[in-house]
Amino acid sequence: MKVSIVMGSISDKEIGDKVTKILDKFGVEYELRVISAHRTPHIAVEFAEKVEENGIEAIVAIAGKAAHLAGIIAGITPIPVIGIPVKSSTMDGLDSLLSVVQMPKGVPVATVAINGGENGGLLAVQILSLKYPELRQKFKEYKKKMSEEVIKMDKEIQS
Template sequence: MQDEQAIHIHFNAEHGVLVSPEGIGPTAQRLPRVLVTMGSDSDLSLMMKTVNTLRYEFGIPCLVQINSVHRDLRSVVRHIENLPESVQVIIACAGGAAHLPGNIADLRADLPVIGVPRDLGALKGIDALLSMVQMPEGAPVAVMAIGEAGAVNAAIHAAKELAIADPAIKARLQEYAEKRKARVQRQNETLATKIETTHP
């Protein structure tokens, strides 16, 4: 049954593109645990930070979709209301008015929604950040930082949500934290040399 569902997702553009540690689209394996969605493919370079963190750091398959509440609201409703049952967390990126995460939070009261504000326009993402943060009571969005840090942190936050019931993801999170600590240790080990080089 799982294989049949996965193949259906692979080849039906209506669902989006499945990305797993094993591959993309037809070469992907396992059902998606996270939806990564954005308002336009111009957001894709930023949101690949999210996809690749999920995929390579935590081994989490995800579904990637374009959803625009301003250009095709009906398809947003259709996509979000008919997600594969395997999806447990939604990550949504938007800029400007940034209505996408809030709309999704209203449509799917049963799933956590993480918002990534896009750094664009005259206000450089501040407008998107405030739009997401100021959701009314009852439709929360967990809002990350503007830009690349937010895109990576969204993946980590999603992994932590899933790790509550998944020991394998919990172990990967611990490994990720240890790698970050090791980077600091390596920097300290080479610090004296860098100081001498910078200030002879």
Template structure:
């Protein structure tokens, strides 16, 4: 099956954070692709990617970028697909610069945004978007949420035992 989600990033150094999206999509069985598409160093590639993503079967784009973080917004300006921006932590400002760049898009150019460095949540949001059309992802999301609840239940049981034992 062709990729349903495109994961793009401005540099290979962003992979440290963006691989979380790949791992989540892999766990959910979502076909996806991963590419370096720099808004500044390869603007023609970014343009081509954004303009042709829908034609190639992509339904959601996850775009990670640090610093000026133009990739998510510029990609969103050239496609009607949902774009989820992942602010990448930066050396000097910790990713706040990236976050501000992504969330300050002008009216008419929406970009969904997740927490700094949290590509895993970007992938979960992509799966939720896909679950509208693909019921198998809705079922997998229900199982995922059940597992999260069970994990919290186990934590509470462990905590209860510690408190009761005076530890």
């Protein structure tokens, strides 16, 4: 199982690190790349064309402003693409969100929250868990632990 995390700029690495932290927690192999849909479009296309050949099973694309990276990759590959819009200095990331979420019919991109690195990683794990039962079990345990933490906080507040 392998996930490719593609960032439109090295400035997106902080969000990419949130994705890798989640994937590490679940034992999912990944690669981290910087590929710009606008500044290196030929590399973006070549990457998308070779995803299957390279054994990639899910893609997390992180980009801001005119965030077309997830869309260009999704337009080429049949592999699931998760888009993470980045909060930029203009429009608080709304421009990025709309660029990722407003895809034309036939080119789906799963989109998580602006700067939502953790959820991007978790969604990649959920997608892979359809094929890898051990990941599904780890995900169930993760959700149970999360629930237990909230219950514990609730009990502490009520005390």
